[in-house]
Amino acid sequence: MFIEDSHKEYDVIIIGGGITGAATARDCALRGLKTLLVERGDLCDGASGRNHGLLHSGARYAVTDPEGARECISENMILRRIASSCIDPTGGLFITLPEDSLDYQEKFIKACRDCGIEAEAITPEEALRLEPAVNPKLIGAVKVPDASVDPFRLVDANILDAVRHGADIIKFREVTGLVKENGDVKGVQLGDTTIRSRQVIIAAGIWSAHIAEMGGAHIDMMPSKGSLLIFGHRLTRMVINRCRKPGNADILVPGDVVSVLGTTSDKVPFEDCEDMKATSDEVNVLLNEGIHLVPELSTTRIIRAYAGVRPLVVADSSASGRNVSRGIVLLDHEKRDGIKGLITITGGKLTTCRLMAEMATDLVCEKLGLKIPCTTARRKLPGSEKRKSGKDPVNKRAAVGRHGSEADMMDFNGKGGGEIICECEQVTRAEIEYAVRNLGVRSISDLRRHTRVGMGTCQGSFCIRRVAKVLAEVLGTPDKALELMNDYLQERWKGMSPVLWGDTLREADYMHKVHRK
């Protein structure tokens, strides 16, 4: 359950509430370990909530990293089974443009097939029939099993499963130190609170290096910033990739009612990781490249820009970070540094989160002398279970789309439960109540991550006061509504300001006049 503090002793404490930590907490809990996950902010606050939402088929890595590609396709197929409510099986298209080479396309198809990834070449005419918005100058196209995945839902589903199997979750508390006895790690320090455990797993993305340092271990990590743009429409049905060596802004992912274009890849100092935002220059780079994929991007409204940081573990000294290993890094600090009780799991991709969790949990079990098999590849995640057939009321359908079978736990018949609070995303009071009760939501930004409140085209301009009032009521602090709203407006501004022109500037004009006091 979600708790504020704990005096229990755990088998394992996981640091980090992103997808890696969430999946690891689930695996540990399913294997019967007494598990605690600690997150300094909200779930998905870091890179897990700031990416493309792309379920890789592995095709992108087939030429340069066949091992990573094999991991992707295998995990892709598993997640489709166990996390169907989080995945939109769009398929993917790799297009070759006149300035690219068809020889590369041939090499690409062969590499995909060698990795077990279905790759079917189709004619440019066929590609344009499937996807009329792609660059009509294309000279080749290949279909692959890429898909769109909602990272927020995937994290939530893993956390819900962990909690339902006994795991504890502490959010909004930062690990300030590791408990060390005779050089061994025995728990974590959250300010004045000491929580003891037999093992500690660091799953904190780019912040892993900093936490490992607290335990006396050094991990050579390189923060690589990736900026992305969200467009206000779904321009394509499939994920569109450029069939060439990976570069800037060469993937467009349709997700929910929007399209996400990304990314850039730039080395940044560790200090920058605390406040990631896309810059105007990055927006220019993304747009200038993106229009080669889908020319219509130049006239489509951008609703916001955002940035995340990849937790790359340094394997060579490349400048930009694109050649550094994105493979899974599992560090047994007992073997590596002589520090018992400490494990780090990092690197990897959203797509391979389950595998990373399995590897980390296997190692924990080994350390604890346990032989319990991993079941995460077979068990469906909450939300992806089969639902009773029948027609849902119209105000419940969006919630079913987002939460799958979990929507049946929402109280649509309670007082005002079915009332629509956010029109763009059709979020009801019942869904807000569910998110507060089950996912430890405290702010509107948290609520956004767990329900998509304010993520639609109006970005909260029209609904924000209602949302603030309802959330404040549900939290039991009705006088805090204005504070909740102002925090949210500032957070949204970060994403709107780099793309402040056209209709987005009109919307800002409106937001400032109506909501700024």
Add this chain to the structure above:
Amino acid sequence: MKYDAIVIGGGLAGCTAAGILADAGRKVAVFSEGLSLHDASEGPASHKEQARPPYAALSALAAKGVTVFRGDSIIRAEMSEDGSQVTRVFSRNLGDEPLEAAAYVLATGKFFSRGIISNMEGMYEPVFDADVEFETDHSKWFDPDFFATQPYEKFGVKTDSEGHVLKGGISVANLFAAGQVLAGEPMSDSDIEKSGRTAATEVLKKL
């Protein structure tokens, strides 16, 4: 169709100017697109109410004999050869039917009401292509603090010291601007009204 003055925009600035001109016995037309934010700051009660132009004010103008074109807007203008005069204008609904006036008041507001249009490259004023003051460096359009006065709010149409709108650096003798379409500090409602009165005074001098 000929008028003494054509006021483009039926928000607070436009209605104020038109009212003064009508009271002075002038033949006035007002074009009101229907997008105004001037009273949006009044409170959160109802967005629908807030975003609506002051229909009561438009009705009052009509009662004074002002011709009110609701849901229509001037979309282009013709200039004298030397660029110092607006000769005639055209509206979206009236198509090729030209409208003429001795003086014109641009009171189209800023971004929300599309008085100023922005894109990735910059900003422009869509009816007369009047000169717009703005930062060319996009990163200087906003303040990182949402609650601060934003630089973009100060961008707007340039005028000379007598309130004539500038186009290509030339003062247009019969074109005046009022309200938030103007470059300068963001205006309160009373500032907007005052700006409407000033423009009307300039127009009356001209007439």
